[in-house]
Amino acid sequence: MRxxxxxxGGSNCDRDVAYVLNEVCGVDTxxxxxxxxxxxxxxxxxxxxxxxxxxxxxxxxxxxxxxVMDDVRRxxxxxxxxxxxxxxxxxxxxxxxxxxxxxxNAYPKFICRHALLRVEKGKTPFTLxxxxxxxxxxxxxxREGRYIPPAEGGARKAVTARVAFRFCDEKGEVTPQSxxxxxxxxxxxxxxxxxxxxxxxxxxxxASEEILGSSDGRRVFDSMxxxxxxxx
Amino acid sequence: MPEFLVRITISLKEGVLxxxxxxxxxxxxxxxxxxxxxxxxxxxxxxxxxxxxQDAGNRAKAMCERLLANPVxxxxxxxxxx
Numbered sequence: 001m002r003x004x005x006x007x008x009g010g011s012n013c014d015r016d017v018a019y020v021l022n023e024v025c026g027v028d029t030x031x032x033x034x035x036x037x038x039x040x041x042x043x044x045x046x047x048x049x050x051x052x053x054x055x056x057x058x059x060x061x062x063x064x065x066x067x068v069m070d071d072v073r074r075x076x077x078x079x080x081x082x083x084x085x086x087x088x089x090x091x092x093x094x095x096x097x098x099x100x101x102x103x104x105n106a107y108p109k110f111i112c113r114h115a116l117l118r119v120e121k122g123k124t125p126f127t128l129x130x131x132x133x134x135x136x137x138x139x140x141x142x143r144e145g146r147y148i149p150p151a152e153g154g155a156r157k158a159v160t161a162r163v164a165f166r167f168c169d170e171k172g173e174v175t176p177q178s179x180x181x182x183x184x185x186x187x188x189x190x191x192x193x194x195x196x197x198x199x200x201x202x203x204x205x206x207a208s209e210e211i212l213g214s215s216d217g218r219r220v221f222d223s224m225x226x227x228x229x230x231x232x
Numbered sequence: 233m234p235e236f237l238v239r240i241t242i243s244l245k246e247g248v249l250x251x252x253x254x255x256x257x258x259x260x261x262x263x264x265x266x267x268x269x270x271x272x273x274x275x276x277x278x279x280x281x282x283x284x285x286q287d288a289g290n291r292a293k294a295m296c297e298r299l300l301a302n303p304v305x306x307x308x309x310x311x312x313x314x
Contacts, residue, residue, distance in 0.1 A: 058302060065299060094302065101304040108251040148248070150304055182249070 001228050003029040004042040006072075008063045013049035013085065013205060020208045021046075025221045034063070038071035043228050044081035045072055047088025049141070049203060059102065059144040060090030069095050079231075081125050081224050082197040086142055089199035098190050098199040099159050100149040105142070106182025112141040114214070115180060115202055117188065118168040124191060125227035126198045127164060129219040135172045136216035138202040140180065140188075145201040147183040147190065164198055165189030233281040236288035239311040240300060243273035248305045276300060288312045 003021050007014045014031060021029035032038060038045060053062035063069070069091075076082050076097060084092035090102045105111060114137050122132030130136065149159040166186040169178040179186045181201075189200035204217025244250050250272060257270040278295070282288035289312050296308040 057300070061299065061302070101302055103305060104251050106249060106251055108255060146249075148305055151245075182251075 001027060001043050001225065001232065002041050003027055003224075004032045004038055004045045005029060006032050006034055006038075006045060006047055006068060008034050008050070008052035008066070010052045010054055011048050011050035011087070013087075013203065017046050017048045017085070017205045020205045020218070021221055024208050024218060025225060027221075027225050032068075034066055034068040037068050038075060042075065042080065043232075044083070044224055045075055047072070047082070047084040047091050048205075049086030049088060052087055052091065055087075055144070058090075058094065060087055060092075060094040063087075063091045064094035073097065076192065076194070076197050079194075079196055081228065082192075083126060083220070083224065084197075084199040085203055085205065086140075086145075086201055089201055090144060092197060092199040093190075097197050098192050099155055099162070100147055100184075100190060102142075102145050102147055102199075102201060104144050105146050105180075108143065110141070110143040111145075111180050113139060113180075114207075115140045115188075116168050116170060116178065117165040117202060118172050118174060120163045120166055120189075121191070124164060124195050124198070124223075126191075126220050126223050128223040128226050130223070133172060135168060135170065136219075137214045138204055138207045138217045139214075140202045141206075142181070142201055145181045145183070145188070147187045147201075149184055149187070158193070159187070159190060160185075162191040162193070162195075163187050163189065164191050165200055165202070233283065235279055235281050236285065237277065237279050237313040238288055238292045239313055240276040240278065240292055240296060241273050241309045241311075242276070242296070242301050242306050243271060243308075244305055245307050285312050 207217035
């Protein structure tokens with residue numbers, strides 16, 4: 001089993017993710033410069049956080065149109081796992097791998113703090129090790145994280161069934177007060193139709209060891225590993 | 233092939249919250265300029281070769297759909313200027 005973390009110019013959480021995968025979760029992980037492209041040996045790919053291309057035009061817009069995204073699409077097409085974190089989530093939305101868009105926060109400033117999330121779907125490749133409805137603590141750090149689903153109609157309805165995480169309060173209630181960025185229905189993690197692509201704004205790699213204040217995020221990576229073990 | 237100057241204006245669709253616009257509106261109000269509406273948009277002036285005006289318009293449309301606009305939240309206007 002082999003993971004890849006793609007590095008774009010301006011990615012800045014790439015090494016954190018690779019460290020967690022290699023050293024904490026113990027899975028072989030390569031840092032892959034976007035021009036190199038993915039290799040067929042990769043079973044899973046992470047698009048890390050950062051500011052690819054300086055967030056010019058729109059966050060994630062330019063990276064979404066680079067050639068390596070064709071590799072990512074191919075990997076997703078053959079059932080591999082694709083996880084986009086923060087800027088990676090914006091890239092996945094911009095490339096159409098998940099529906100909707102992440103745009104400027106309702107109050108347009110950068111927010112960097114711990115957030116409480118409710119796990120909305122417990123049996124996906126990314127959430128196998130969570131209980132559905134569980135409340136977890138994973139930090140957010142973004143200015144463009146407000147999720148907007150596609151316009152009314154079928155596409156919007158479909159999103160409801162694909163929500164992985166929602167912002168919530170300590171009791172797990174999804175309220176306007178517990179929504180830090182004004183996301184539609186507090187959505188901050190959304191899956192592709194096939195369920196093997198997840199875009200999430202919170203940073204699980206920043207909550208993967210107790211010394212960092214929370215290890216709730218580690219189970220995202222461990223779930224991916226478990227899923228690939230079971231399905232290999 | 234003749235060159236054309238094309239103006240593309242990208243703005244948020246009706247009903248999509250524009251937090252930057254509301255903040256600017258509030259700042260204007262603090263300076264003594266009360267307003268009843270304020271929207272922002274982004275303009276691109278692009279010069280490129282095309283067969284004719286219609287071709288230039290079509291190419292600009294393709295640019296909007298493939299990169300410049302995000303169809304989830306944006307609308308765009310194209311003006312082939314010369």
